[in-house]
Amino acid sequence: MSEASKNVVLSVKDLEVTFRKGRQRVSAVAGISFDLYEGETLGLVGESGCGKSTTGRALMQIVPSTGGEIYVDGAELTSLSKKEARSLRRKMQMIFQDPISSLNPRRRVKDIVAEPLDCWKTAKGEERDAIVYDLLNKVGIDPAVYGNRYARQFSGGQCQRISIARSLAMRPRLLICDEVVSALDVSIQAQILNLLEDLKKEYGLTMLFIAHDLAVVKNISDRVAVMYLGKLCEIGPSDTLYAKPAHPYTSFLLGAALEADPEIEQNRATLSGEPPSPLHPPSGCRFRTRCPFATEKCASEEPMLRDIGAGQQVACHYPLVGSHQ
């Protein structure tokens, strides 16, 4: 791994997102930091409600971040004016979870794909049409036959292909995929993942791949980050992280994932209970209420993300694997 030598496309520092409802405050994302290097895919996993989607939405400024910094190619996004931020966001695009509702049912496919070009007036007339044709061909939708159809006439997998074509129209550097396959049939999932892999190579994309399916994330990601209750538990190269999870939560999460091979011996240790309410997060380590290894120290002192070698970082006082040295 020569990550240090690579360009950092996205750098997130202490990102916080707090929602308010009356007097209550929910910190959906409670200070997370990570870097995304050029050309890599970072998987972001965690249980429902852990803040992984909110992280993606905060990066796109769909929900306002309440703290921390977001650097895109070195430019800080949150301190920019609305106009500047809008312009910088061209470098980032997002694909959403629900493929059908993320396309306007009453618009034609070719207009949907051309929408970014029309918004930014970067291409007109024949040039615009040529770009749209090219993009639709790339995602496997024949523009001559289907370009004039309405979005409502397509199935989930096809809609997701159209979404992908649309997100690539501005030639983004960074693609945020928010649970892009979880609404699709398993057979379609593989096709969409392959398509994303191919396009990533072709367009030199950097991807943040948000998902809850560990098997999907393992296949597509170079590195994986695990979130629990608004915080990062662990981040590391996917092979290392899957083989030797350092955080107890990661280990339980992997134990809960099903293997396709029944012969394989599984780590059967699974978690019971629900994550605590983010309204009242536990003191110290947020995972301590469900962690079998928790001690006094876990309640009093919050573990910080620290390096344990081989590019792996963990936020735990008692990691399952020692230092790699």
Next chain:
Amino acid sequence: MTNTETPMIPNEIVVEHPEKREPIGLFTWICVGWLAINLGVALLTPFLPIANPKEMISMPSMGMSLDHLMGTDSLGRDLFARVAWGSRISLGVGLGAMAIGFGIGGPLGMLAAFRRGKLDVALSSVMFTLLAFPSIIAIISILSMWWPRSLAKIILVVGISSVPLVYRVIRAATLSAGSKEYITAARVLGAKDRRIVFRELLPNVAPTGLSFLLFGVATVIALEGVLAFLGLSIDPNTAPSWGNLINDARQSLNDTPQNWPLIIFPSAILCLFILALNFVGDRLRSYFDVTEVKL
């Protein structure tokens, strides 16, 4: 349309999803035809070979004949001519009032639902308070005091009173369309407010608006009938509306009960017109309903 050539597509063969829309249907087309005839007559009355509705051209209370298709009224005026001219008033009130209602209520409803926040709270508080007040009572009291009555005044009063209702319907439709992911997607792609309103929201609000417009026209025409019945519509001597004709007939029916066409024809045409508007409006709503197609 089927394609003979299957295009080469990697990974997945795109399956055609033909639109599973039910055809419009004969009944709806009959309704549309009936509406078109009425509208055509209303527009072209002055140019059609129709008798003068105010002239006593024949004997009073004549039955139906080829000369007088619907007979004549108690003063010997041609009923067919009066119904034809009446359609101008009734349709004029319906369309005019709805033009005011949609012209004010539509943009306000979309604005409130799009901006949300304080503007929405302020506008909605006013509109919903107005809705709580029975508008028929307001219309009756205003019209009974505002003298002399004219077509413009009736259109204005009924139109303004329909604003809160239109506002509510359009606001709800905009809110529902605005909560969809494609609005977020458009914003992320860099679309500005104007673009989102006209390209993303409006096409999804328009079908609801259109079918509500037809219901609205039907309701206003019926309402004008009620006003005429109460003697609050325009002076029947200047130009009779359908409601005026029914009211006239009611008064003369005691003396000449044999002249039943006098009340049957205007009533039937009024009813059928309203019925057709409602049927077409309902069919349009289901025709444009994307979710129904999807399921």
